[in-house]
Amino acid sequence: MSNIRPNSFKAKLKKVLLVKTALVLFAWTFGIASFVQPSPTAAAEMATGAVRARVDNMQSMARAHENLGDMLRGKMEYNKNVAKAYADALQITNRFIVKWFENKDMTPPSEAKADIWSNWDDFEKLSALSYAQTQDLYKLVRADGEKSEILGQYLEVTESCSNCHQKYRKSGPGVQPPVALRHGTQ
Ligand code: HEC
Numbered sequence: 001m002s003n004i005r006p007n008s009f010k011a012k013l014k015k016v017l018l019v020k021t022a023l024v025l026f027a028w029t030f031g032i033a034s035f036v037q038p039s040p041t042a043a044a045e046m047a048t049g050a051v052r053a054r055v056d057n058m059q060s061m062a063r064a065h066e067n068l069g070d071m072l073r074g075k076m077e078y079n080k081n082v083a084k085a086y087a088d089a090l091q092i093t094n095r096f097i098v099k100w101f102e103n104k105d106m107t108p109p110s111e112a113k114a115d116i117w118s119n120w121d122d123f124e125k126l127s128a129l130s131y132a133q134t135q136d137l138y139k140l141v142r143a144d145g146e147k148s149e150i151l152g153q154y155l156e157v158t159e160s161c162s163n164c165h166q167k168y169r170k171s172g173p174g175v176q177p178p179v180a181l182r183h184g185t186q
Contacts, residue, residue, distance in 0.1 A: 050103040051110040057093060057100055064089040065157070072151050080144055087141040090157070091134035097127040111170040123168060130160035 047055050068086040070076040104117045116123045137153045162173035 046109050047107075049107070050100070050105040051107055051112075054100040054105075054110075054112075057096070061090060061093040064093070065161070068154060069158075072147070072154055078147070080141070083141050083150075084138075087134070087138040091131065091138045094127075094131045094134045097130070098124055113168050113170060116168045123164070126160070126164040126167070130157070130164060133157045133160045 064086045067076065068083060068090065071078045071083055071086075101112065101116055101123065106112050106114065133153070133156045137150070137157050140150050140153050165171075165173045
């Protein structure tokens with residue numbers, strides 16, 4: 001990369017962006033947007049109404065979670081400001097989990113278990129615990145804490161996601177930290 005002058009790099013980037021825009025416009029015109037846009041899971045594609053909103057929100061939360069995990073295990077360069085943005089997105093979204101379930105909707109492909117509504121207090125409790133963990137994570141990242149400390153708190157968050165999935169999502173825990181993190185190699 002060092003032999004690329006900043007100007008030619010910029011020009012290249014511009015070209016790539018133009019091509020990308022053209023592709024998106026083309027795809028959009030012909031109704032094949034899913035070819036070029038990040039493809040949501042099949043569940044999100046098929047879901048409608050309350051389930052759709054719920055699954056979309058869970059997925060955006062999962063993306064922030066995953067990106068932060070990639071940074072913590074060195075798959076992506078750690079940048080404090082970007083990490084802060086992910087941690088913030090994670091806590092803001094997490095805060096509203098209970099809202100997404102106020103509507104008792106289990107229309108397929110929803111994976112929500114009926115127990116959510118018969119154990120509502122417990123579900124609320126797990127949600128509040130998860131939110132508290134994401135708040136702590138955000139505070140640590142914002143304070144530029146030790147990477148190992150941030151990582152530890154990140155794993156607490158992950159566990160709080162899994163604790164709820166284990167009980168209330170048909171396919172189980174689902175959210176796993178990246179393998180490298182699970183084995184504590186970072
Ligand atoms: C209080 C419970 C609870 C907590 C906490 C929770 N989830 Fe979920 N999550 C669910 C339930 C229930 C579903 C299934 C919803 C449905 O299909 O209608 C789900 C679904 C998902 C999905 C699947 C969406 C899809 O494509 O079908 C992802 C991804 C996800 N959660 C990520 C996370 C992450 C990441 C966290 C933690 C940062 C988290 N969740 C915390 C209850 C929870």
